[in-house]
Amino acid sequence: MNLLRLSLLLLFASPLAAADAARRITPEEAFKEASSHFQSSNFEGAAKLYAKTAALVPDSASAHYNLGNALLRIATPGSLGRAIASYGRAFRLAPRNADIRHNLDFALKRAGEELIPAGTPPALWIAFHILSPTELTALHHLFLWSALLLGTLWVVRPEWRDQLWTPLAVFCGLWLSTATWWGARTALSMTDPAVVVRMNAEVRSGPGGTFSVGFKVPEGRRVSRMGGRKGKWVQIGVPKEGLKGWIDTDALEPI
Amino acid sequence: MRALLFILVFAVSPASAILKVDARVNRNAIAINEQLVLKVTVSGDMSKLPAPKLPSLPRFNVHNAGRSTNFSFTNGRISSTVQYTFVLVPRLIGKSVIGPIAVSIGRERAQSQPIQVTILRPEMRPPATSQPSTKKPRPVGKKKQRPSQQQAKQSNGPDMFVTAKLDKQKPFVNEQTILTVRFHTAVRLLGNAEWTEPETKGMLTEDLPPGKHSERNYKGRRYLVSEIKMALFPLQPGKLEVGQSTIKTRVAKNRAVDPFAADFFQQFFSQGLGSEIRALKTRAIQLAARRLPEKGKPPGFGGAVGKFKIGAIVDRTKAKVGDALNLTVTIEGKGNLKSIGDLELPEMTEFRAYEMVGSLNQAKDANGVQGSKVFKTVLTPKVSGKLSIPGIPFAFFDSARGKYRIVKTKPIEVQVEAGQIAAAPAPMTFSAQPSGGQITTVTEDIRYLHETLRPSNAARWAALVASAGTLTVLPAFLFFGSIGWSFYRDRQRQDPAGARRRGAHGNAKKRIRSARSKSDSPEAAGELTEALSGYLGDRLNRSASGLTLKDAQGALKLNHPDIADGHLEQLGRVWRELERIRFAPDQQLDATPGDLAQSVDDLIKVLESDLT
16 A cells, blocks of 8 residues: 555655756756846846855845846836845945946936935045945954964064064054945945835835825935835935935835 | 138028929818818928918818927928818819929929829719708709798898807816817808907917718708818916908898709809898807916916827837937827927936927827827947936826826837947047048947955055054154254253252262162261262362362352351261261261162251252
8 A cells, every 4th residue: 555655645746746846947058048047138037046046145246237128227116216126236245346336327217316426526435335245244254363463473472572563564454444434335325225116106104005195206216225114115314405304115126 | 720620511591402392192082062172381491381372263262270390400400390271162064283382492393293183073062051061962853842041031040150169168277278260151152251260368379170061950040161171279377359351242132042053153153243242240258267286286387278198209229328219209189289399318327418409290180280290319228238318208287187297218229238439430520621531439338347345565564654643753853852952952051050950869869879789888988978079060160089078068158158057067077977987987876878879868958949
């Protein structure tokens, strides 16, 4: 009886497992297939596969960038906002990539914003954002560790102090610089940023449809999530205009 | 030099303005009981065009039927066209020439070609009782009594009178209302009647073409009725007044000349000096302009009142990215078209839209002002695919229904292919600079796909290091530990007696533990003796090797007077016992190494409490 059960299980399970394996697709395959969809102007198909790739390889700036391209080409309501969110994620991962910067700026201009704030020298802005948050954090850690190890040697080996003084000062200086840079970036960037993906999304005075509409935010506008959350409603702030309110979470896509 | 040339070219351009005038009539041959419409079109590349000067037209009564203006503002240049409409009512049968119509501004002068017009007799002989200009021809030979002087005397009606009437007494603000002034005359006029417009405060006015001539019986007298019409548009709510208007005309003083008589010319020329000027005034008319309701006012409502429809076309429905599509939006209908402001296009993310240029085509007839306002713009597709130009809304107040309406154009589908950027034409050129040899941006678009999925090794390492923030604990521990150790080391160096004192108990403990592990009591006693003497030497900062019991007890008593005598005695007992075991190994021993170690440990603890 047990043998019969086992046979039946193998009989039905084997094709199912094979089909499941056939459906599975590696990120590289999905990425390649998405590109072919994009080239044949099937932007919706490309966007789905790029989204899948970006979910599988979240640290791939190219996946987010290509997803932004596909969404921008779809040009349906909401796709501009989602494209900006994708470009934003790509920019956060690879800020030195000129293509990502260009396309993010292009999409933001469509939404009535600019990547580089008016009045800021572009070279200065680019230099300030030349390192990704990850790179900045990694450098901060490396410089801190180096400074601590050199400091340890400086303490325990008084006879080496003459040789240790210069590298210790350099690494302490680098650590303090990266810490200041990281602090400035954190202070000047949006807290928990997201993009509005609904045309003229209504922002209400409280977390619910019964509260009055305070203002409307156009699609593609970057907003900051303030931390307040109640059900499907999240509290946001629009730093440029200094406005605050509650918005349906479906109208936002995190960067 | 190039810039100077550019400035000169633009600076002299107004002097080379083109002024044109064109005159046309709707027909070149008309019957005397019909009307001729003369349209004079003045055009030029300036905003204020001069009015045309009509030549003398003795064979016609001339009525001004208004004008319409078209403006266009393209690439910074203005061009305008003004069309003047005149209605010519023939007075004499025969051939007539409308001479050249001239316009001039500054040194510029233009004139139209002369127009030959033939005024014919009516096809049918008018009845004896009716005026030849009557629209309804009567059968020839059917004799009817005409309004003779004798009949006029028998009737009670005046020789002439004038009435004024509005078609709406309570129009909405901006709604068109028609003022009709009817001039009734039963006597022959010795020239054209002059009409002075009424005063209309708080209203916009538009002249309308004169209405049809007709006949009317009033109080038993037959009158020839001429209509003058004017369109009024109240600008503000509340009570407004259409003032009195005046009609002045010259009539025979003593003798009325029958205007319907066959020997009209003979009568006319034989009257001579027996004429007088009569002035007739209409009554002032009150009207109450209603405010447009706030309820239901749609966003984007610009004040248009009337009845309008909207349509949109593009010059082609297939294009490439970056191509220019000409979008034409036409709003047409009845109402004050001049009140229609700029048209706003809905948000189009997939197109770039340029400035809209509007032009007004206004037509007038006896029913009022109507026409169209045409907006033109250029759209350039930014992306490829099947794109849609959404419906363009236009909001107006439908005065007939008494509510706001929004009409929309139908969405227009455009198939856009991927652009060949080099071949895509620039939709507008704003720069007069020659572009040869320079790179010109034609279309701005997104950059292409990336082909490498995985991040670089450097990025991966950065992510790894960034995620290892907790490892900072290790170097931090090393650093702060080294600092602590450094302090300890320095302290030891600065106070060696204290260092011995602080380490005395620890060193003694180590030796006691060592003694416990010994199996032989004399060996254990030797180890314990060193532990005890070492402890005392460290505590007293003296050499342990030369320390005797007596020295130790004396030094303890000297340095620590409060030490209990019993503890010193205990020290002596333990010391001597250990020496006995060490130096007399053949004796019977009761104590094991553990017992000895315990006794030394207890002694050191007691001393430690006394000496601390």
